[in-house]
Amino acid sequence: MSDASFQSTSREWSLSGSGPLYIQLRQLLENKIECGDFRPGDPFPAEREIADLCSVSRVTVRKAVQALVADGYVVQRHGSGNVVAESVERVEQSLSRLTSFSEDMQRRGRTVRTSWLEQGIYPASPEEMIALGIRSDTMVSRIARLRIADDTPLAIERASLSTNHLPNPEKVKNSLYALLEEYGCKPVRAVQRISAINLNAEDARLLEVPLASAGLRIERISYSSHGQVIELTRSVYRGDAYDFVAELQIGDAAK
Amino acid sequence: MSDASFQSTSREWSLSGSGPLYIQLRQLLENKIECGDFRPGDPFPAEREIADLCSVSRVTVRKAVQALVADGYVVQRHGSGNVVAESVERVEQSLSRLTSFSEDMQRRGRTVRTSWLEQGIYPASPEEMIALGIRSDTMVSRIARLRIADDTPLAIERASLSTNHLPNPEKVKNSLYALLEEYGCKPVRAVQRISAINLNAEDARLLEVPLASAGLRIERISYSSHGQVIELTRSVYRGDAYDFVAELQIGDAAK
């Protein structure tokens, strides 16, 4: 309630630039979000409040805010106020540890076979560029294999690595990680994103299931001990034949 | 009431901050619990008492208290009074990461709604009998709810419990785990099985997606500290709107 001359960070609330006010204001607000001045998740200042702070009309503020809404920066909520949104529209939830493919298969006593689909060096796709953090003119090593358990195709694994980390993808025979260890870039941490998809034509054929069957899609990014991205692996598992098992401890250990 | 300057402990009962009263009050009460002012185990001040102390309406107190109930801090008991819950908060938080959206959704500025589909006692299905380890003539408590964010249905949760552990499923309002705490059977461990399915007619209708769309199916079995099965929860998430994220440590730390 007290006066708002308090100033949280380096940037102020003054509009001293040139051009339309609502454009300047939009820039100002966007910066405040990008800088982390407004944390995604919590309330965005009310429109009248911003209007007072910047000494402009509320409609001007509105125009700026609406531009941010259009770009997905903030969500408007009539009666309760606006909030800073997270940029992703897909909802995420965390799990603890997951069992790995081989681990799981062994436990179920099944025989595992691998069929190679792809093994070589190719121009990087946009998705690979982003995930691996490489430039557009770089090549990447790709390894794609079909996992077969007891003559039933279970999963397709497509791994992409920078050629720095894996210059000779054709040499991978069994364990990718064993070879990586030779080059001294062993992954120590990984983040997996698990979602459900309807299989496309190619994947459905490979997995020998009808088109549009449900599949588990797992995108994994592995990091070295230095925090460097090592590999991007996109896998698709047959939904009708594979389960991921996660075990959680719900400890009182907290506090 | 003028003489509210009375002060029971280190902290006062005055609300001098800014913002909605019930939020301030919630904060105040939560602090008192965290500080050990109210010890877990026994009685929480009556609502009318708090109302007098803070010179606010009882409904305001109620709203604050209900927020605490939703987070598992307090258990309400009609007629006899409220009770400070045990260290449920960690349980709630951990399981919360898996089941409830509220936190994640609020972070994204989305409004969360829950629609109850089923709440009662029914004859056990074969699957439930096996998972819960009960005899064929036993009844089970079922709770089924639809999780909705911004008018977009995101998930269906179907929980089944033995009637020994949850004799009154219709009483579950917010937190299932807070209620379970009353009966002294709180889950400490859970195993989740994640798979992909093509949604059946009913689930597709509820989630407002085309028939046979891909969905994430998560089956969770929670255990008490005695290794007894507490609950079986079968959830279905919209594949096009939900990701699960898992972070893994690779290598030595395993096992």
Add this chain to the structure above:
DNA sequence: ATATTTAATACCAAAACAATACCAATTGTC
């Protein structure tokens, strides 16, 4: 001059907030 953009004023509508009054369940006492 005329049309478009810009920004202000004033008013509308929806949601949340908080208070009053009343209902229902449990407990203790007689």
Add this chain to the structure above:
DNA sequence: GACAATTGGTATTGTTTTGGTATTAAATAT
């Protein structure tokens, strides 16, 4: 067991806050 006191539960309503919209006037571009 009946009854009263205490406690949580609910409905209703008025107020406040907040976003939403129409209108209008000035500035700018065409």
